Amino acid sequence: MVSDHVLRLCHSANTVSSLLAKNPSQSPGQIAKDLYGIYEKDLHRPPPSSASASSAASSRCSSSLSSSDNTNTTTTTTTTNNNNNNNTNNNSNYSITKNGRPSPASSRQTLDLALTCGRWGPTTPSPLFLQAFADALRCLDADPLAGVVSPPLMGSHGTVPLTVIAPLVDVIRHVSNVIARAEKEVFFITCNWSPSVAQRLVRNALIELSRRAGERKQRVVVKIMYDKATPASAIDAHQRVSPAAYSGKAIQLPAPDEVPHLDMEVVSLHKLVLGTLHAKFCVVDRKIALVMSNNMEDNCNMEMLTHLEGPIVDSIYDTALITWKRPFDPPLPSYGFPAAEGGLPTSTHEPLYLDRGAGRDQQRIAANGQAHAELKEHTPEDPHYDDDVAGEITRMQVCYSTKPDETRLQAANRQLNYAVKNPVPPTGPEIPDGHEMTPYVDTSTPYPVPMALVSRPPYGSVDSKNAFVPQNEAWLSLIRNAAHNIFIQTPDLNAAPLIPALAEALRRGVEVTYYVCFGYNDAGEVIPGQGGTNEQAARSLLSLLPEDGPERKLLHIYDYVAKDQNRPIHQCFRARCCHVKLLIADGCVGVQGSGNQDTQSWFHSQEINVMVDSEEVCAKWREGIERNQNTRLFGRVAADGVWRDDEGRAGEGYMGDPGSVEGLIKGVWGMYKKMERA
Template sequence: MAFPALSYPSPPPLLLLAAAVTTCAAVAIDCFCRRKPWVARAADMPDSISGRVYDLCHAPQSVSALLAEDPALPPADALKRLYSHHAVGVLESAPPKHRRTATPEELDRAASCGSFGDTRPSELFLRVWHDALCALEHDPLAGVVSPPLMGSSGVVPLSIISALPDICRHMSNLIARAEHEVILATNYWKESDASRLITDSLKELSKRAGARGTRAVVKIIYDRGSAKQVLDNHLDVSEAERTAKGVGIPSDKEIPNVDIEVINYHRPVLGTFHAKFMVVDRKIAIVCSNNIQDNDNLEMMTHLEGPIVDSLYDMALLTWHDELKPPLPLVGSPQSKETGTFDSSFLDLATKSQTARTDSVIHTKEGPQPVPEHVAGDPHYDDDLASELTFLQMS
C-alpha cells in the first residue's frame, strides 16, 4: 500500500536568515572568546618547573586560607589578591612528540611540589604531575585550585559504578548525616527521582539540625543557561526560581533549619559548567560523573577523605566566585586531619572475605525485620557507611 507523502510548510526566508546569522554570530563569539586574542601568546608550555611555579606551590596562602581569615571576602577577590600580579597567557602547544622528557631530578622537584604524605607517587604519575605543574607558568589557576593545594593525598573508602539512583542514594545519606555544611555542584539539575533523593535529604538535614538545636548551611551550584549571564556568569537563584516546577529545591519553610544559597553558573556562549562534586562537613568529598536528573546511564562516583578534601573545598570556593551569604561554618576549620568518618564497623566489613561478607548480607536480609528500600519520596537513611554497603550488596 502506498502512503501519501507528508508535506510541511517551509519556514519563512527571513526566519531562516535570522537563524543562520544568529548561529554564525554565536560560533564567532565563542571562537573569539576561546582564542582570547587580547591575551599574550606563549610559544609552548615550558618543559621544566620554573622557580616561579615552585614558589607558587610552596606559598603559605591559598584562596581558602584567605577566606578563613575573612569569611565575608568573595573568593574572586581572594583570587585577585593572590594571583592578579601573575600574567596569564595562552599556550600554543607543540605536539607531545616534540616535548623533552623530564629527567629524574625534575621528577624529584615535581614530587616536592605536592603534599603526598609518607608515600612517593609512581614515576608515571610524577610525569603527568610534572607536566600539569608546567602549565601553571602561564596561568596559576590552570588546575582550578590554589597551587599549594593542587597536589595532595587521601583515601578512597568507597567507589560506586552503577545506575544513577545508587549514587544519589549515597549522596543523600551523606547530606542527611551532615552536621555543619554541604556544597553540591552539578552541571544539570532537573526535578526527578534523582533530585528528590537529594531534596528529601535536605529536609532530613533540617530536621536533624533542629533536633540538635543547630543550623546547617547548604550551597548548591548548577548550570541553567540564561541571557543575563552575558553580563554576570554567576547568578543568584531566588527562592521562587529554585522552587519552581522543573527544579524543585525545597523552600525556606520546608527546611527551616538550613540556610540555603543557590547560584546558576554559565559562561556564554558555550561555556558550560560541567563539574560534578560534593563536599560535606569538609571531611568528605564526592566526585562523580552524573548530573542530578533521571537517565539510564552507567555512572561512577568516588568517595574521598583526607587532605584531598581541602583541595576540593578550595576548588568549590573558586567556582562559587561570589561572596558566600551566609559564610560556610567550617571555612576557618580544616577537618582533613580529623579521624575519618568510617568506623570499626566499616573496617570490619571491608576486611572480611567475600564469603563472610555474603553471609553477613544474607543474615541481614533474612532478619525478622525486612530492610526498607531507600527511594525518592520514601527515604530510609543509613546510620553509617557500613550500613550503606550492606544494603547496596543486598539490592
C-alpha cells in the same frame, strides 16, 4: 621541567581557602585575583619539549623514583617532605637524547621537583604519577588557576573508602545519605538539575538534614550550584537563584519554610557560549568529598562516584570556593577547620579516614546483602537512611540480591530498569556465583595514597584553543608514559589530541582498551568540529595503524553492554547507557571524575578529576567495572570500529558515517529532538 614560577606557586603558604579563613566576608573570586593576578593566557603556547614523555616514568609503578635510558636503569628512593624542602631550580632546558627521550638527569630532576610540589603524606608517589603531575603543573605557568585549585593544594593525599559503579539513582542514594548525616555544612555542585528520582532523593535528604539539625538545636549551611545559561549570564556567569526560583517547578529544591534549620544559598553558573559547569562534586563538613560522573536527572546511565577522605578534601573544598567566586551569605562555618586537621568538629560516630581500616572484598559484600533480605530499599517515597557507609553498602546490596522466585539476572534487570523511561527485558546469560552485581565497592585502604586534582576551568569561546590545562595534560602524560596498558571508559572518545596519542602508545607496544557507549550523543558529536561519533573516531584511530601490524592486536574497543544484556543498546533508545569517566594506566594510576574524552570536555567545560596513585584502588576499580557490566563479554566492536552481531549486522540505531553536510543536518535535527524530549 617544573619552572621556578610554578615552584613558588606550589610552595606558597597562601591559598584561596587559607586567606578566606582570615577574611570570611571577602569573595573567593577577589582573593584569587589578589593572590594570582590576572594573567594573559597564551592559549596557543605549545607544551615544552617532548621530553616530558619520560621513559623513567614509564618504567614501573613503584614507591621509588627512577631514571632510565635504553641501556640501564638507576633506582633511588626519595623521602617525601610534605612540601618543606628547600630546593633550587636552575631552570635549565631538557637534555634530549638521540631517540627524543629526556636524558636520565633531566627526567630525574623533573620528578624530584614535582615531588616537592605536593603534600603526599607517608607514601612516595610512583614515577608514572609524578610525571603526569609534573606535566599538569606546566599549565600553571600561563594561568595559576588552570586547575581550578590553589597550586599548593593541587597535589595531596587521602583515602577512597567507597567507590560506586552503578545506575545514577544508586549514586545519589549515597549522596543523600552523606547529606542527611551532615552536621554543619554541605557544598554541592553539579551540572544539569531537573525533577527526577535523583532530585527527590536530595530534596528529601535536605529536609531530613533540617529535621536532625532542629533536634540538635543547630543550623546547617547549605550551598548548591548548578549550570544554567540565561541572558544574564552574558553579564555575569554567576547568577544568584532566588528561593522562589529554586523551589519552583523546574528545580524543586525545598523552600525555606520546608527546611527551617538550613541556611541555603543557590547559585547558577554558565560561561557563554560553551563554558558549561560540568564538574559534579560535594563536600560535607569539610571531612568528606564526593566526586561523581552524574547529573541530577533521570536517565539510564551507569555512573561512577568516589568517596574521598583526608587532606584531599581540602583541595576539593578549595575548588568549590573558586567555582563559587561570590561572597558567601551566610559564611561557611568550615573556614578555620581544614580537612587535614580533621574538618569541622562534629559528633559523628562513624569512623573516618584512617580509622576505617581495610575494605571488604566484593564476595563478602554480595553474601552479606543476600543475608539481610529484611532491609528496606532507600527510595524517595520511603527513605531509609543509614548511620554509616558500611550500613549503606549492605542495604544497597540487598536491592541487587534475589527475591523469592527470582534469578540474579532478573534482580539486576529490576534495578537497571529503575528510573528508566523505557524498561527492557534481560537478554544476557544468567549471572553465576561469584559474579553478582555489586554497585558499592569498598575501596578502603588502611593508609593514605597520593592524589592530585587534574581539572580544567570553563572556556566559553567557540574554538578549540583552551586545551593546555591540567586535565588534558595529565591524561596525555599517562598515555605517553604507560609501559604496559591503558584502560579508558567514557561515553564518547573523539577528542582530536587523544587519537594520535593512543596510536603512539600502541606503536610502543602498550595495550589499549577502551569502553564507550553505543551512539552516545551522536546528534551532538556528528556536527562538524565536535569530533564525530564513536565509530568515526575508532576508524580515525585504526587508520593510523598498519593493517597487518601488531598495533591492531593491542587495540581493544568495546561498546558498553549492561549487566543484564548480551549486546549494546543504542543511546537513542534511552534504555542502557554508560556515563562512567575513568582512565587507568599500568594498573596503578587512575583518573576519575567528570571529564569525558570528547571535544566539549577537552576544550570547554569546567571539569573536576582526581588522580589516584594506588595499585590496590585501581585494581578494585577495574574489578567493579568488569563485575557490574557485560562489556568485555559482548561489546567488542568489529574490525571497522562498528559493533556487529553474529550475522555481521550493525546494532539497531547505528547512524552510519555521514559526511560534513549530512552530519550537520542530522546533528541539528537530533539536537532539536533531544530538546523536544527534555
